[in-house]
């Protein structure tokens with residue numbers, strides 16, 4: 001097993017053992033690519049949502065939120081282009097009868113070439129030691145340059161054939177690259193064909209009168225169809241944004257890599273409505289703002305990179321992904337798309353209702369252009385969980401597993417632990433919790449030795465533990481222990497609220513984000 005597969009397996013096992021993520025309907029052996037969030041998972045997920053929601057709607061006076069229905073009028077999906085164009089290229093292996101996404105087979109082939117590059121780089125780094133210049137090596141080593149050119153030319157050809165819907169060429173590419181089925185090892189492929197990713201269902205009790213519906217494959221359309229409602233009722237002036245968090249559904253051909261690609265998932269999307277001709281400037285600004293949002297969490301910059309799309313979706317005139325270094329390599333975490341006026345114009349045509357904005361400054365009406373930011377909540381969860389998971393060997397040679405989560409996102413922000421289960425210590429611990437839980441998720445734990453209790457809190461990422469001992473009854477001081485440094489400090493009970501405010505509050509995180517944004 002590779003180290004990366006090993007890392008993912010450990011994260012999946014840890015997530016289950018500590019109540020973050022369970023396979024859905026596990027007692028019936030689960031349902032492929034569907035997961036349930038457990039008692040700690042839901043808290044972490046809600047914190048990610050809160051950070052996104054507040055940074056969008058609270059920190060921007062011109063962005064408001066909505067919560068649209070999952071069911072939408074079926075014409076919505078005709079207008080949006082999803083009925084005709086929301087397809088993935090599908091290919092089957094005739095020997096194993098396994099089904100694949102043709103583009104993913106090709107991308108995985110490219111990822112293997114990238115692994116060769118990484119190996120060359122690792123070898124050279126060892127050989128040259130401190131004097132190794134990675135960038136220079138990537139630009140000048142002939143073997144590495146050849147590999148990079150190979151990847152580029154494959155990606156360009158794939159993008160071209162997908163844009164032109166030339167599925168025969170996608171198959172030729174698979175054959176030319178000698179890609180084999182990972183299960184049967186054969187090259188006995190079917191033709192490539194398109195597969196629509198929307199789930200359909202019926203609305204209405206009597207089958208003959210039922211209306212065909214789709215489960216929304218993106219939350220964005222709920223925002224587009226409400227553009228006029230929000231703009232008029234909120235007297236919004238362009239540029240302005242509408243944000244939304246909600247479930248989306250896609251019948252993914254292959255859904256794997258844990259919660260990275262699911263059939264039911266959650267999106268956090270914001271559509272920013274701008275004057276035509278200004279969209280590229282807003283697009284660039286939002287790329288930077290979104291990267292800042294990630295970096296404010298304290299996850300290092302080398303985990304992120306931008307990837308500009310070669311193969312643009314039917315609605316976009318520019319698009320980039322923020323890719324994240326997941327345990328299985330750099331993959332899309334978030335998309336920033338310049339969607340032109342495609343959606344509003346198309347809804348205008350299909351509904352027969354005028355969807356325009358009167359711009360008083362320009363003294364004219366127009367269909368606004370849209371820049372959207374779209375991030376998968378579950379992917380963000382995986383990004384945070386996988387970077388947080390740390391195995392440490394301590395000075396005394398013992399080991400600990402600790403989730404070094406961004407403190408304000410931790411499921412439990414503070415644990416209060418009486419040293420023993422008697423002598424009035426539990427009562428004092430409870431009285432401390434009573435105050436703190438008005439602002440924070442606080443846990444009480446009195447079972448097992450204090451060392452074991454610290455390890456349990458480390459494993460779920462609790463940033464601060466407070467230990468109440470016999471002296472606390474006299475001097476009203478407690479021991480505060482910090483998760484990452486394991487530093488312990490004696491402080492007064494009265495100062496706990498201030499310490500938590502500084503270390504774990506959402507306010508401290510939003511402040512950091514604001515400071516980073518102001519210095520742009």
Ligand code: GAP
Pocket residue numbers: 217218219220250252259260261262263265266267269332333334335372374375376377378379
């Ligand atoms: N409204 C634009 C849109 O939906 P997208 O790139 O198809 O764009 C946006 O999706 C984000 O949603 C992705 O960057 C990813 O984080 C998340 N996402 C997409 N498909 C997903 C899936 N099957 N499972 C989990 N997250 C997914």
